[in-house]
Amino acid sequence: MIPVSFDYVRATSVADAVAALVAGGEDAKVLAGGQSLMPVLRLRMAAPTVVIDCSRVTEMQxxxxxxxxxxxxxxTTHHEVMNNPLINEHTPLLAMATATVADPAIRHRGTLGGALAHADPAGDLPAVALALDAVMTVVGPQGSRDIPAAELFTDYFTTSMAEDEILVSIRVPKLGPGWGYHYEKFQRTAQGWAIVGVAAAVQRNNGTINQARVGLTNMGPGPVRASSVEQALTNAAATAESVAAAAQSATDGTRATSDLHAAADYREHLARVMTERAVAKAAGI
Amino acid sequence: MSHIPISVTVDGTTYDSEVEPRTLLVHWLREDIGRVGTVVGCDTSSCGACTVLLDGQSVKSCSVLAVQADGQSITTIQGLAEGEDNWHPVQTAFKECHGLQCGYCTPGMVLATVDLLGENPTPTEAEIREGLEGNLCRCTGYHNIVKSVQYASDLMSGGAR
Structure with missing residues (x-):
């Protein structure tokens, strides 16, 4: 379908974009890579009065x-994220998960900020941001503020950003030495959305797991931190048995739903099995 | 809603145009400048039939607004050959290996392949299948499409495979 008519503003700075967002009111929509927004516009699930294109704002690059x-x-596009040497060296879990997003053509356009702000429960990157304790810098008419990932995702496609705020950058803490990582994704078709995804980072010291970070995709309205699994893995033996035991609590705190792709109890089964696999791979077991 | 002036280079020719902001790049290519070699498939970002190269990178032209292409350069399937008798090696390979059945997905497959081989001149079979995961062939002719990409890789890298 053809989208509804809207006005178009090509922002040249963050201040410019914020001003346009304030002027546009509640029916303004921010465009980054557009790989989630364009389908929404074409299906007329959204009817913005103005679209504010931030793709040429150099401060957001x-x-x-x-x-x-x-x-x-x-x-920053997914393609840039997955191929960037700094990201691959210091936060490789993000690069690995990004490489599973959609397909190459969509990764050429889609952006990290767009994927986080869109907050799709089936999106891969919110769970990674959560597991890595990423911090979002957002700018609005009152200035700039930081939002930790744990406070960003509030509901389906909903974040704690105000309507007149724009996500400008994402700070991802570096993983120190001794960390392994893995993103496990279950999908029915090649470029499909995650039915369930598990992002795991594990710090191992010889035969012991010092600490672990686990984020779950599509196990609730937003990404879920598998805190019970993390606690069970703290100072645990780096063995297949202890990882399997810890993964049994992967569904603590989740609110999986049933849809045409999977029933809730099947998602819970997947979360346990895939957490075991993701943690084992991250720990090199 | 006002029209916006854009200037876009398509297959080597620069077009100055005025578009409604909502105009999708694929519709502008087909309806405003007649580049009908770029086809609309699923209209849901899934199938990749409308793939073009935007500043050298594969994109789905149903998922880009025409205004977003302002100042940029596009290659469609119609701009790939150097002339009637001088096809791009990827086109030659798809013909030689019969990498098409009905042909509807072919413009997108060929352009996605050009992008893939630009990044990875000698991909493995798995890398080819993954690299083309955003392009669907509803005839399910994937086997010969993969062969075509392998042959194109041979042609372009002088048999380095």
């Missing part, structure tokens, strides 16, 4: 080394 973290412009 670029990947920089900030010492203990990597700062990624919200407008």
């Amino acid at each position: 670029g990947i920089t080394d900030a010492g203990d973290s990597v700062v990624i412009g919200a407008g």
Whole structure:
């Protein structure tokens, strides 16, 4: 279908984009890569009065080394994220999960910031941001503020960003030495959405798992941190048995739903099995 | 809603045009400048039939607004050959290996392949299948499409495979 008519603003700076967003009111929509927004517009699930294109805002581009973290412009494409040397060296879990998003043509356009702000429960990157304790920098008419991933995702396709705020950059803390990682994704078709996904990072010291971070995709209205699994893995033996035991609590705190792809109890089964696999691979077991 | 002026280079020719902001790139290519070699398939970002190269990268032209292409350069299936008798090696390979049945997905498959081989000149079979995962062939002619990509890789890298 053809989208509804809307006005178009090509922002040249973050301030410019925020001003347009304020002027546009509640029916303004921010466009980054557009790979989620365009289907929504074509299906007329959204009818914005104005679309504010941020894809040429240079302040929202670029990947920089900030010492203990990597700062990624919200407008960085998936293709840039998965091929960037800084990200591959310091936060490889993000690169690995990004490589599973959609297909190459969509990854050329779609952006990290767009995927996080869109907050699709089946999106791969919110769970990674949550597991890695990423921090979002958002800018609105009152200025800039930081939102930790744990406070960003509030409901289906909903974040704690205000209507007049724009996600500008994402700070991802570096994984130190001794960390392994894995993103496990279950999908029915090649470029399909995750029916369930598990992002795992594990710090191992010889025969012991020091600590683990586990984020779950599509096990609730937003990404879920598998805190019970993380606690069970803290100072646990790095063995297949202890990982399997810890993974049994993967569904604690989840609210899986049933849809045409999977029933809730099947998703819960997947979460346990895939958490076991993701943690084992991340721990090199 | 006002029209927006855009200037886009398509297959080597620059077109100055005025578009409604909602105009999809694929519709502008087909209806405004007559580049009908780029086809609309699923209209849901899934099938890749409308794939073109935007500044050298494969994109689904049903998922880009025409205004977003302002100032950029597009290659469609109609701009790939250097002339009637001088096809792009990927086109030659799809013909030689019969990498098509009904042919509807072919423009997108060929352009996705050009992009894939640009990034990875000698892909494995698995890398080919993954690299083309955003392009669907509803005749399910994938086997010969993979062969075509392998043959194109041979042609372009002088048999380095």
